[in-house]
Amino acid sequence: MVFNTVRMRVAALLTSAALVAAWMFALERPVEAYVDPGAGSMLTQLVVGGILGGLVLLRAGWRRICGWFVRRPARAEDTD
Numbered sequence: 001m002v003f004n005t006v007r008m009r010v011a012a013l014l015t016s017a018a019l020v021a022a023w024m025f026a027l028e029r030p031v032e033a034y035v036d037p038g039a040g041s042m043l044t045q046l047v048v049g050g051i052l053g054g055l056v057l058l059r060a061g062w063r064r065i066c067g068w069f070v071r072r073p074a075r076a077e078d079t080d
Contacts, residue, residue, distance in 0.1 A: 058065070
């Protein structure tokens with residue numbers, strides 16, 4: 001029951017993200033701008049920081065994530 005709710009939320013989130021991405025590509029306009037050489041360094045720091053932040057979040061919630069895949073024994077209340 002809870003799994004279906006999570007699945008529906010993820011599906012809604014992915015659908016929303018796809019619609020936003022499609023909207024952004026549809027409204028794309030050419031831009032003539034100068035890109036500073038330091039922008040590549042800043043972009044690299046952003047990507048590395050995002051990856052490391054995701055790893056920290058993953059490590060902090062590892063037990064919770066593993067809990068989704070562990071089968072728990074049925075309680076006496078559930079078997080009646």
